[in-house]
Amino acid sequence: MDLMPSAEQDEITTTVASFLAARLPATAHASVFVTPGPEIDPVVFRECAELGWLSLGLPEALGGVGYGLAEEVMLFRELGRGLAPGGFLPAVLGARVAAFAGQRELAASIVAGEVLVALATRDRVGADDVSVLHAAEATLLVVCDAAGAALYSLADCTLTPIDPVDGSIRAARGALGGATVASVSSEIDPVFVRGLVLCAAMQAGSAEAQRDLGVAYAGVREQFGKPIGANQAIKHRCADMAVRAEGAFAQVCYAATAADGGADRFVDEAVIAKYFADEAARLNGEACVQIHGAIGFTTETLPHRHVWRAHTLARALAVRAALLDHLVPRT
Amino acid sequence: MDLMPSAEQDEITTTVASFLAARLPATAHASVFVTPGPEIDPVVFRECAELGWLSLGLPEALGGVGYGLAEEVMLFRELGRGLAPGGFLPAVLGARVAAFAGQRELAASIVAGEVLVALATRDRVGADDVSVLHAAEATLLVVCDAAGAALYSLADCTLTPIDPVDGSIRAARGALGGATVASVSSEIDPVFVRGLVLCAAMQAGSAEAQRDLGVAYAGVREQFGKPIGANQAIKHRCADMAVRAEGAFAQVCYAATAADGGADRFVDEAVIAKYFADEAARLNGEACVQIHGAIGFTTETLPHRHVWRAHTLARALAVRAALLDHLVPRT
């Protein structure tokens, strides 16, 4: 039993963080509500693909790097921390659907960053109405739930773009349409559950980033002649942020490791990871803006972008009520 | 429009508070879990009756003092603040049932403090299973809900005493039995709604007492060379207590005055008063114990007795979920 990352896993963190800082800095999109141009530079996205980011957890036999979910969460935590744009999550999930459905070529073009995938979440259990993230340049759409996962052709779906709260993600609403391009049941590959854990990893990274932004500001900003972080009201808020960030990432690690080890209850663990990380990212976002005061309400600092992002990811795959209802069903 | 007490109403506060301090001091029952002997000295209870406490809000034509609910809440706030023992609430409600049902003699003996009344709360909507407070020396039992109110003979009911959390109130569980001794519908007199407001007034008084105990301790108790109240964590807790106490009593005043003025929506106002005052008393109790630290956990200070009492009164007449469900019905 060891729930700390291995040296190899820590190495993923370092590599991803330095790539993001150099090529996709979070500050690049400050002060605009909707990022102009494509959501992510396709050249940079393909570079990420070449680094193996889209196939990290795919078995080698299916054309992937062959790592586990534990390694993938190290990547996605950094994507969340760094507010990375781009449809990394649907690409990883979509590639699994294609690969496990036996469509090796499709999977290969997804993990190469050539075919872009959007992420669809059903508006209600069983509904064809969906909310879609990373919709603009994608040609495929992945949708998944507890039963299984499927790829659709975006051209067959009826989607209307929306003006998103998080302007760095192209979003749309609409309905699924046409036949599935590929599909797998959750017994063959638990795409949905893996998606929950990866999405939770992004939220955990965001919760950590908000903690760090809040603590840094509280340590330098002075009022009444001393740093505001010396006041208990601010200090305790920072402590609560630290507790939530630690909890979110610890649970993500547990859920990922449980899934890799084939543990019985890894579905519950994943559900808890998504629920807790969503809450941690939301609450740390609120706390971080408040610690910053008026400047935190402006687009000149980073906290608000984490608020937008956390809000958006909390609506991906499964929302709070659905997650809790899974844990304690009514019957 | 004037929501502050009149000079006459303030006079009630002063009179009641000094009587309680002299004859029923809250400190009398410290350090015991279950008060020995009768719940309240019958002589003292009859003195209170002679002062008109049990008939303050009963119309003069029915043998009462003829004040409104606004005057009664001034009395019950002090009873709550002072942790007074005794079945004041069921006596007041029971006397109304008898009086409005035309049983003038019974009403007279209740308001004289000769016949004691217990307070029953149905365990579920429409159930005959009840929880009973002030059960020990009573011969009658009053039960009320949105439809109406009734008096039962305690001898006809099947009650089993329980070991109560609040040892200063004799409690029992059981079932109603026998015919009603008297009853009134809520159109004739809204006994239940008045009960909610009076119970809320006691909780508001308790919330105020907890605020004052907490603030007093925070101002004198020193740690690391300064009063603990100088720390924001404690100071802000005190501020939150003050806000809750102010809200609880303001709402009690509004509900009482609305009832006296025959306002349309006074039922909702009363329901909100009970809900908010229950919460204020509970939360201020928790905060006050925490401010006191270890000493607050002992029976050597007063906070814990307010915790017990607030817990008990929150279960009288209607609980949180039922109150909220009244405000926003499902259909």
Next chain:
Amino acid sequence: MDLTFTQEELDFREEVRTWLHENVPKEARPHGDRPDSREFDLAWQKAQYDGGWAGISWPADFGGRGLSTIQQLIWYEEYALADAPWIGACFVGINHGGPTLIARASDEQKSFHLPKILKGEVVWCQGFSEPGAGSDLAAIRTRGVIDGDELVVNGQKIWTSFANMAEYQELLIRTGDEQRHKGLTWVICDMRTPGITVRPISTMDRGAEFCEVFYDDVRIPLTNVVGQVGDGWSVAMSTLSLERGTGFMADILHATRTIDELIEECRHRRGPDGRPVLHDDEYARRLAAAKAEITVLRSITYRSISRNIRTGMPGPEGSMLRLQYGDLVMGLSRLAIEILGPDALAYVDRFRAGGWTGNWLRAFAAGFGGGTLEIQRNIIGERVLGLPRG
């Protein structure tokens, strides 16, 4: 205790209701604090002036309506019930700058400025906060040096709402060498004076009402000083609270309305499990709790106004109300966007129907507007409850 209104007050309510019903603008206020929102705000102020409703809390001597406290309360209640617009760019002139002039300005200053404010001819902004002097105003560093009959001002202000569309500013500057509260001066600054640069700051709710204002050798006539040079702190603290807390009732009734709309919405809107949201016990109770909380806030406000009428002094409830209201609007907008589910992915500005996400993003400002909630708690702890300073 008494909740009844006199016949005269009831008649007044009827008069107010009728006028508002006929005159409240039908179109929504434009969001984004662009010129069209300025025009909208000034036009609505002018309409109130023409209707005889400008400055309802201002004394009649200065062109206001000089209404009684109860009449003010009735006005604001009806204002909210009629869904009349947010005061917007007219806020500082009507509720802060104007009342300060009434308290401390010379007759010339009053007769020049007060009518313009009431008639909706000018926008005022506030120049108090600075980088490093937000909650702590005594740390102000923007300097004014007397040169002949002028003050020469250099420095920077921040969080100046509507500076980008204002004609005048209530400007607090340091003119002496003393520390902290001493050596400050309160002066009327014409925003068209050379040397002033305004930079709007965009906010997370896509607004731009907050501005930075830079002063580079800005020359202001000494005749614009209100009170004496060096007496600025006293002038700033003397701003009359003409409303006696009645204005807060409009915010409360607006929030009450929002909750009722949300409850209606939940009768039909379906949650992730397909049921109407109102059939979900958790959401129904959270809505009920919000309804209870706003109702209690109403009661506190009534008590506060009643106390104010009796004593003539604002009570300790001001900070309590601010604190509770701040918590409540944050909680309420959070509840709304949770209920909205996938619909909350889209941004809708707060002045449009269904502008829940705009409202939610705006609520992040409730935590620091008018002093942070922490500072409100300090004030309650120290000034109301008498606890020692930290």
Next chain:
Amino acid sequence: MDLTFTQEELDFREEVRTWLHENVPKEARPHGDRPDSREFDLAWQKAQYDGGWAGISWPADFGGRGLSTIQQLIWYEEYALADAPWIGACFVGINHGGPTLIARASDEQKSFHLPKILKGEVVWCQGFSEPGAGSDLAAIRTRGVIDGDELVVNGQKIWTSFANMAEYQELLIRTGDEQRHKGLTWVICDMRTPGITVRPISTMDRGAEFCEVFYDDVRIPLTNVVGQVGDGWSVAMSTLSLERGTGFMADILHATRTIDELIEECRHRRGPDGRPVLHDDEYARRLAAAKAEITVLRSITYRSISRNIRTGMPGPEGSMLRLQYGDLVMGLSRLAIEILGPDALAYVDRFRAGGWTGNWLRAFAAGFGGGTLEIQRNIIGERVLGLPRG
């Protein structure tokens, strides 16, 4: 990252489970901290000793089991799953006094005391807190004056759990004139020494384990001093955390079990509207949230133990765990008594089945046990996050 256990560890788990299954007392621990609870606690300690399980975290050199950290974790997990009793009166000896002796005592002191503690022959209590020196231990005023080969002690201690049934006390007193942390001495006090008066303090959950202890010319041999005279602060701080956080897993699993029981209970128990409580969305979700929170706490603990194994040092998570656990048990017991409705009018002690009210009242102590939650937040803010002191 890896959640698997070795075959050896799995075998060990089996061994532990079997032994606990056969040896855990069937009857409930008596509440109220009367002599029968002392007998119960010592008998259970002796049973563990006889079974070879005493001092599972103590080094083998001192009679303990010297288990690896993972084995300790397994022990505590199985301990909780077997519903084995609360350690009660043996807490200080096993988890605090004993480990301090191991770290700093002389060989004579160790060989006299450690076996008695492990065998369940004696109860130890802690004499640190004083009125005015609770969270701030450096303010200790109880005095010890050297007289020949004895210390003569005068003063008072408070919050001394189980002092009314203890043979020994780890006593921290002021022996020098220096201020604050200097001039303190850590000494073993025999509670049967003349001049000691113990007064139990009754608590809101009807317990009486907290005591006041008064010292009136109490003579303690200098040979009982652990470390040097004047070196008490260093001795007190050197208490070995032998468990490396594994003991906390027992509390977590106990709380997990409590939540699962409550969920089961809610399948049948009816709420005020007659429906089973579990059909009520609000309560079902609050239960689910509690389940999620305790699960997360488990994950933090696993990570903390893993870090501890790698670095050999306790990480920053100790305060975080305490903070979250304190909040969680308070919230959980509050939820339980709300669900209980009218049944919660009755007091049922926490060691009996259905002892929810006893548990709830006990939870009020979670806010200050082991330092207030405020102090935990200060520690996280200052030591973990590096924020400045207030």
